[in-house]
Amino acid sequence: MGPEFFAHQASIVLGSQDIHGCADVMFNFHMDTVGPFFPVRNLRGGIHGRGAADNKGPGVAILEGIERWAANHPPEKRRPRLLIQCVAGEEGGAMGVYGTKQLMELGYHGSLNIFAIPSGGAYFDSSTCSMTLELFVDGKGATDDAPHRGDNASLILSYLCAELARQMGPICSRTDVRMTLAGVATGDMHNRVYGTGRAQFNFSYRTTRSGELVKSAVTSAIETAGFRFVDIFGGIDVFTRTAMRLDQILTVRWLKSGLPVLTNRNADWERKLADAGIKRHADDAETFTCDAMWGQGRGYSIMWGPGSLSTNGAHTSSEHIDFADLDQFADQVAALLFIASYEVTGAAACQT
Template structure:
């Protein structure tokens, strides 16, 4: 797509710089620690920033952020012949997983909206012991700072409620009585990340540019998703959007059999060429009308190739 734009429009590569960034560590909770975040902080951004993610060839000018919580249980193991002697982290965390799924699913629709993903739960692999320690991971995605703060408060509240309910339910059951009595003491909430920025509304000039390039817009009523575009929030005189081939669900993103169709890649290349050409034309029409973005070096389009 970049090569096609350069062939069709000599200004691409001469008057307009194109910076392509392929970074590591965007997924798995790293959130750009090894790539996008330090690159943005170093000024490697453009007036137009396009983050490549599966959007069905529609551009998405917003992105949610995510807080990751870890519910950790640190108790004592015991042998299977004496289950009452230890703390059963499997039963405790399994109970909390269901409780948090119901409570946070309810809270997410009752105030500033957020999305909860009840994720990895691990205690152990042996069948002949009671595993006293383990952890439960949750991801809380949000579109605004208020929604993120509301999600954090909702998790703290739901966890306290869940621990009380667990104690009440299992205190009279001998194999789990010790776990019930000590549940609050051996359970703690840790934050892998929180308070990250979300990508908010973008300038109108960028919307018009994408339309001129023939790139459809992601519908306002369709939820956004989390990606490294959050690090471009607040860039001065810049437009940031998410745009790429395939879709998170239909192409089984992050799952076995993840794929992308060649036809989608070719269409993405065509639209990339059209977008670069439209941007170069816009620069020629409005050269000097907007203040330059003070970045080293000056750039036109920034693409982030993620792991999806």
């Protein structure tokens, strides 16, 4: 991904004044959604549809909150500088790499960076991050007439996945890392040996150190599992070829790793948020992965929004949001901006 790729990404930056330089408050919301699409329909007191909670509904509520503040702003009071980022590239494992990351690196951030996300109404000032491992087998298939002549990707992947789950489970528990064994794919016919296939693991970590420890442990676990695979299946006629060719046909790679996590505090902004009736999650155990991680070290960055990922069915066919939650969120946005209007923050506050 180079300059030409980034130049064609669908991110929008709006500013109440000059968009260059540090703003007082920056709002960020993503317009991309997970699939599949399903029709929008009105509910009694709310709306049901893809992106209703994550993240189009909160994005619209931010704009409404800014409008409420602007319509009632005392003319004699200072207007805080605002930035609004509307980005793509947050969902589907993109992690904001070609949306938020680019904008933050270009200097589009504030003293307070608000990343809209369903967070139960209170805000998080820490996030997790994730890394994704792929096991890919590229061998030669066969039929059930001569299964011994094929490289059995199904056997390789199922064994390695089971071994990785067994070995990494306790390690992930000790390091507070969430492990997800995702899709395992080879084929769906009963009379074939599939020579190609892939499997993926996702590891969600709270600290860079724990991510590094797990990544190193995965490398060791795969090596151990490979030795055991050859030892177990090398002497079984129908699988001898597969075992002997394991090193030639198996590729292990990290689709993403080494990405940062968000972890920051700011007493001044925490007080202002509290004055606006916006609570901080005292326990970050329920925090999650968000492109807010790119706000680390660029002002005080928080993840905040109406509804919750689970209760409001984000990423599911039951995704919905209540109008009352959006309305309350808009009121809180306006209240925060009124407080920011009464207290000069200035560009110097962009450093935490």
